[in-house]
Amino acid sequence: MRLIIFTFSLVVFTIVNAFQVEAQLSTKSKKAAELYTEADNFRVRGQYTQAIDLLEQAISKDKKFYEAYFRLGVIYKAKGEIDLAEKLLLQVIELNPGNNGPSFFELGELYLKKNNYEASIIYINKYLAYNPRNRQRVAEAERILTNAQFAIDNAEEMAEFDPHPLSDTVNAFPMQYFPILSVDQNSLIFTRRLGTSMQYDEDLVVSIKDKDGEWQLPVSISENINSEFNEGTCTLSADGRTLIFTSCYGRQGYGSCDLYISEKTGEEWSEPKNLGPVINSSAWDSQPSLSADGRRLFFISNRSGGVGSRDIWLASKNENNEWEKPVNLGRGINTVNDEVSPFIHPNNKTLYYATNGLPGFGGFDIYYSNELDDKWEKPENLGPPINNGEDQVSLFITSDGNRGYYSNEDNKSKDRKGIIYEFDVPKSKRVEYRTSFVTGIIKDSLTQQPLKAKIELYDLDLDRRVSLVNSDSINGKYLMVLTEGSQYALYVERQGYLFQSNTFNYQKGDSSKSIQRDFLLSPIKEGAKTVLNNIFFETDKYELTDKSKTELKKVVDFMNGNPSIKIQIEGHTDNVGDSNYNLELSKKRAISVQTFIVNQGIVQKRISYQGFGSKIPKVPNDSDQNRQLNRRIEFKIVGLR
Numbered sequence: 001m002r003l004i005i006f007t008f009s010l011v012v013f014t015i016v017n018a019f020q021v022e023a024q025l026s027t028k029s030k031k032a033a034e035l036y037t038e039a040d041n042f043r044v045r046g047q048y049t050q051a052i053d054l055l056e057q058a059i060s061k062d063k064k065f066y067e068a069y070f071r072l073g074v075i076y077k078a079k080g081e082i083d084l085a086e087k088l089l090l091q092v093i094e095l096n097p098g099n100n101g102p103s104f105f106e107l108g109e110l111y112l113k114k115n116n117y118e119a120s121i122i123y124i125n126k127y128l129a130y131n132p133r134n135r136q137r138v139a140e141a142e143r144i145l146t147n148a149q150f151a152i153d154n155a156e157e158m159a160e161f162d163p164h165p166l167s168d169t170v171n172a173f174p175m176q177y178f179p180i181l182s183v184d185q186n187s188l189i190f191t192r193r194l195g196t197s198m199q200y201d202e203d204l205v206v207s208i209k210d211k212d213g214e215w216q217l218p219v220s221i222s223e224n225i226n227s228e229f230n231e232g233t234c235t236l237s238a239d240g241r242t243l244i245f246t247s248c249y250g251r252q253g254y255g256s257c258d259l260y261i262s263e264k265t266g267e268e269w270s271e272p273k274n275l276g277p278v279i280n281s282s283a284w285d286s287q288p289s290l291s292a293d294g295r296r297l298f299f300i301s302n303r304s305g306g307v308g309s310r311d312i313w314l315a316s317k318n319e320n321n322e323w324e325k326p327v328n329l330g331r332g333i334n335t336v337n338d339e340v341s342p343f344i345h346p347n348n349k350t351l352y353y354a355t356n357g358l359p360g361f362g363g364f365d366i367y368y369s370n371e372l373d374d375k376w377e378k379p380e381n382l383g384p385p386i387n388n389g390e391d392q393v394s395l396f397i398t399s400d401g402n403r404g405y406y407s408n409e410d411n412k413s414k415d416r417k418g419i420i421y422e423f424d425v426p427k428s429k430r431v432e433y434r435t436s437f438v439t440g441i442i443k444d445s446l447t448q449q450p451l452k453a454k455i456e457l458y459d460l461d462l463d464r465r466v467s468l469v470n471s472d473s474i475n476g477k478y479l480m481v482l483t484e485g486s487q488y489a490l491y492v493e494r495q496g497y498l499f500q501s502n503t504f505n506y507q508k509g510d511s512s513k514s515i516q517r518d519f520l521l522s523p524i525k526e527g528a529k530t531v532l533n534n535i536f537f538e539t540d541k542y543e544l545t546d547k548s549k550t551e552l553k554k555v556v557d558f559m560n561g562n563p564s565i566k567i568q569i570e571g572h573t574d575n576v577g578d579s580n581y582n583l584e585l586s587k588k589r590a591i592s593v594q595t596f597i598v599n600q601g602i603v604q605k606r607i608s609y610q611g612f613g614s615k616i617p618k619v620p621n622d623s624d625q626n627r628q629l630n631r632r633i634e635f636k637i638v639g640l641r
Contacts, residue, residue, distance in 0.1 A: 025067055026096070032061035036068050048075050066095040070103060077110055080409065086110055101130040105137065108144055112362055115389040117148040124148070143356075150359035154383065161385035163406075163423035170207050170215045174200075175418035177407035183238040183292070183346055183399045183437055183481060184514070188215060188420075190407075191232035196417045202230040204245060222269035225262050231272075233287050237294035238346055238399075238437065239469055239479035240264065244275070244297065246286040254280040259288050259299060266474035278323050279315055289342045292435070292481035293467040297323070298342040298351065307334035312342045312353060332376050333369060340364065341394035345401075347433040347483040348466070351376070354393045362389040370432065382429060399481070401431035436506065438515040439479040442471045442492060445520035450476025453494040453521065460487045460503075460534065460547040482506045482515075489534040489550050490517075497521040498637070499558055501533045501551060524562065529570075529636035531618075535593065542588035544596060552593065555635065556600045559607075566639035568608045569593045574627035575614040587611025593633055608638065 025033050039054035052075060058068040073088030089110065092103045108124035111117070124141050132138055165171055166188075175193035182189075188207045194200045203226040205218035220226050225243070229250030236243055241264040248257040251274070258280040260272040274280060283303035290297055295317040302310050311334040315326040328334065335357025342353040349371050354364040358379065365387045367379040381387060386395070386404070396405040404425050407418050442453045452473035457480055459466050466488075471478035482488060485508050493499040500519050522528040534551035537544065544552070559565070571586030571593075590609035598604045619626045 025065070027058075027062040027065040027067075029058075029061045029065070032058040032065050032068070035061070036065070036071070039068075039071065043071065043075060048079060051075055064095055066092045069095065070106075073103075074106060077106060082110060082113055086114075099130065101127050101132055104130075105141060108141065111389075112144055112148055113389040115151070115361070117151045117389075120148040121145060146359050147362060151361045151389070154361075154381070156384050161423060161426060163408075163421040165408075165419050165421050166215060169217055171419050172218060173418075176205075176218075176420050177418040178233050178341075178394060179405045179407060179420050180234065180236055180396055181398060181405065182236060182240050183435070183479065184439075185209075185398055185403075187240065188218075188405075189221060189234060189236060190218075190420060191234070192218065193418070201228070202232040204231050204234055204243075222262070224269045224271050231260075235288045235290045235297075237290050237469075238292035238481045239294075239477075241472065242290065242294040243269065244288045244290060245272070246288065247272075248286075255282045256284045257286045259285055259297075265472060275323065278325055284310075287341050289344050291344050291348050292346040293348075293469050295468060296344065296348070297326075298329075298344050299326075300340055300342065301326075307331050308336040308338060308357060310338040310340060312339050312351075329376065333379060338364075343394070343396060345397055345431055345433075346399040346435045346437075346481050347431065348481070349433050349483065350431050352382075352395055352397065354391075354395075355379075356391075361387045362391060364391040364393045366392045366395050385426070386429060397425065397431060399435040399437070401425060401434045433508075434484045436482045436484075436514055437479055438482060438490065438502075438504065438517050439477070440516055440518040441476040442478060442494075442519045442521065443476055444497075445522045450474065451494055451497075451521060452476075453478075453492050453497075453519075455480055456491045456493070457482070458489045458491070458550045460489050460550055462486075463546075463550050484508050487547065491554060492519045492521065494521055495561075497523055498528050498530045499554060500530055501554070503533045524565065524637065524640075526637055526640055529634050532593075532633045532635065535633040537589060537592075540585065542585060542592050544592050548596075552596050553600070555593075556597055556602060559597065559602045564641040565637055566606045566608070566641075567635045568610060568638045569597075570609070570634045570636060571611040572616060572618070572630060572632050572634070573614050574630045575617070575621040576627065579613055583611055583613030583615075585611075586613050589633060 027033055035054045035058035039051045042051040055068050055072045059065055069088050070092045073085045077085035089103050089107050093100050104123045104127035108120050108127060111120035111123060124145050127141055173192040173194060174196050176190050179188055179190040186209045189204060191202050192205050193202050204221045206221045207215045207218040210216055225231060229247055231245050231247055234243055234245035243262045244259055246257055247260055253274055254277055259275045261275055262272045263270045281301060281303040283301055285299060285301045287300040288297055297315045299313055300310050301313050306328050312329045313326040314329055315323050318324055335355055337357030339353055339355045342351060344351050350368055352366060352368045354366050356364045358367060360381055366382040368382055369376045369379045394406060402425055403422055405420065405422050407420050409417055442451050443449060444451055453471050455469050455471060455478050456465055457467040458464065467480060469478060469480055480490060482504055484506055486506065488504045488506060490502045491499055500521060502517055532551050535548045569590045571590035573582040573586050590611050594607050594609045597607055617630045619629050621627050621630060
């Protein structure tokens with residue numbers, strides 16, 4: 001699959017200058033030479049149609065004019081018409097008994113694109129045998145050799161790979177590219193262009209799946225976002241309420257391309273704002289990718305201070321919800337060449353990106369790296385069939401890791417160049433850490449009115465916050481991504497209310513189905529109570545386990561934030577066993593919780609305790625699941641100063 005690179009946010013101009021200007025061309029026809037020279041003026045400006053017409057006229061004047069065949073072959077190669085380019089370049093070698101170094105180089109690169117790695121090595125070695133003096137071209141030849149040998153050494157049996165274009169309902173424009181999906185996979189957002197050249201405007205559009213799973217006609221994402229300026233190459237937070245996109249022309253900015261942000265409240269997107277000088281620079285800043293909670297932003301920039309030309313940079317939000325200065329991901333990820341199109345998977349662990357600075361199967365290959373203990377592992381080539389001899393410059397993988405999306409440049413069509421494809425990711429290439437998500441609505445328990453609240457997700461194994469989002473202030477909706485491999489605590493908080501918690505044990509191999517959890521927050525008042533769902537004890541024991549510390553520290557924070565309240569810790573058990581034993585066990589467990597909180601600096605007179613045993617079940621004790629719900633610790637507000 002050859003992915004689109006012809007877009008405002010990544011424009012690569014390659015000017016082939018393989019034949020040095022010679023004092024005299026091989027042709028004896030003055031007219032053919034004039035046409036050749038005129039064609040070259042069009043070629044260097046990328047005006048290939050005019051150049052091709054003139055070169056064909058030159059060849060009609062002299063059928064053995066090999067320089068014209070060469071130029072024509074180079075142009076068709078640049079256009080992606082590889083088979084025709086191959087035929088023309090081989091014809092050059094047949095016609096020209098002299099120095100065929102330039103043709104050997106072009107064929108070596110061409111065969112790399114065709115996945116004919118053995119032929120690529122043969123022709124590049126023939127080129128190098130001429131001892132060429134162009135150091136840049138020699139370095140490129142050596143890179144081609146390295147990649148061809150890498151491809152041979154890392155050949156795999158081609159996994160099942162059957163990409164297919166989305167319907168014409170989605171692929172409705174001359175160009176569509178850089179697709180992204182919402183976490184629930186029901187919304188597809190991409191950049192569309194109404195023509196195949198740079199002069200046409202770019203906008204962001206969205207296609208929604210209907211109840212039958214069919215993509216609907218794409219529409220403008222918002223009149224507040226799309227404008228007479230260009231909007232493209234976007235990223236979306238997992239809850240679908242933060243959008244960051246690239247704009248290069250028209251808007252007031254800091255560099256040649258800047259990043260802009262829009263927030264969704266209810267069903268309305270806000271007017272886009274420039275992310276400002278903390279994120280944007282006087283250089284080229286583009287191709288953003290947001291983490292699931294919208295608190296980490298990966299993007300490409302060619303600003304100073306990097307490793308190579310285009311590097312991946314990372315900006316993070318602080319506790320005040322402000323973006324901090326971006327940092328370069330460093331030499332472990334970036335190379336002295338180009339990195340493009342970063343994509344941080346919703347698991348917030350796996351970073352996909354394309355680079356031409358590491359050994360691969362062609363020019364740009366897709367690599368990935370997992371972040372463990374705040375460090376990025378050595379990048380791994382995604383390998384065939386996704387990578388091949390052609391350029392792969394972007395890839396979107398769904399949250400469950402099962403499907404991939406990319407855009408392909410169709411060089412056979414004059415009317416439609418960019419097409420969005422989807423495919424089933426081969427099992428061997430699927431993301432190591434899949435994701436699910438929990439979603440719901442947060443309301444006031446008394447008024448039933450939706451609330452804006454803070455939702456935090458903690459990894460209980462690490463006692464560490466891994467995600468932070470807010471519910472929508474209009475409808476109370478929230479979405480939080482859960483990454484496979486941990487036990488999680490989820491906290492819902494709002495000033496003036498009791499916090500609530502929930503627990504999710506999402507170990508590797510567990511079901512990845514989404515979860516619905518609505519929360520009714522109780523205003524702080526005497527008698528209000530909440531269950532501490534992440535307090536854990538061993539069976540028949542009252543000593544707190546280490547995983548309980550996360551929740552207990554939340555209680556301490558709540559007490560410090562509300563110094564006027566007094567609470568009672570209440571212990572409950574199920575009805576299994578002796579009732580007196582259960583009563584004593586529930587009392588000792590409540591004491592353990594009280595002791596921990598006091599040891600954290602909360603004065604003891606603010607915390608009482610009581611054990612109820614099995615006297616106050618939350619639900620009937622008629623199943624294992626219900627009995628588990630009845631084994632609980634609650635705290636209740638018993639006083640307000």
